[in-house]
Amino acid sequence: MQHLGRIHGTGVLKCAGKTLFRIDYDFDGFLRKPAEVTGSGEIRMSPDTLRQVFGREDLHLLTDDGRLLSLRFSERHLPEASDAAHVDVAGDLPSRLEWRH
Numbered sequence: 001m002q003h004l005g006r007i008h009g010t011g012v013l014k015c016a017g018k019t020l021f022r023i024d025y026d027f028d029g030f031l032r033k034p035a036e037v038t039g040s041g042e043i044r045m046s047p048d049t050l051r052q053v054f055g056r057e058d059l060h061l062l063t064d065d066g067r068l069l070s071l072r073f074s075e076r077h078l079p080e081a082s083d084a085a086h087v088d089v090a091g092d093l094p095s096r097l098e099w100r101h
Helices: 047-053
Strands: 002-015 018-033 036-044 059-063 068-073 084-091
Touching: 002 036, 018 047, 018 059
Parallel strands: none
Antiparallel strands: 002 018, 002 059, 018 036, 036 084, 059 068, 068 084
16 A cells, blocks of 8 residues: 555535535545545544544545545544544545546
8 A cells, every 4th residue: 555645724524515614624545546636634623523523434535625435443442531533445546647646
């Protein structure tokens, strides 16, 4: 697996087509196969908000630059009062040349 770089910013968290909350994100990109880009990293929001969505499998992030990314929590438990969670990312990720080093 090859590390491609990093993207970060803000966007809106969506579930079942509904807009839920604004969040911050910080993702690393990786090249798996010659054409498969995947990502992982953190999303940040208020602890109360994070507890409401933690563990859901139908979450998407619409970034402020227009990318629609699917999110899957990679941790089984959320520490109390945490404002960040680790996620695996797929969907409309940047091409391998668009990541920031």
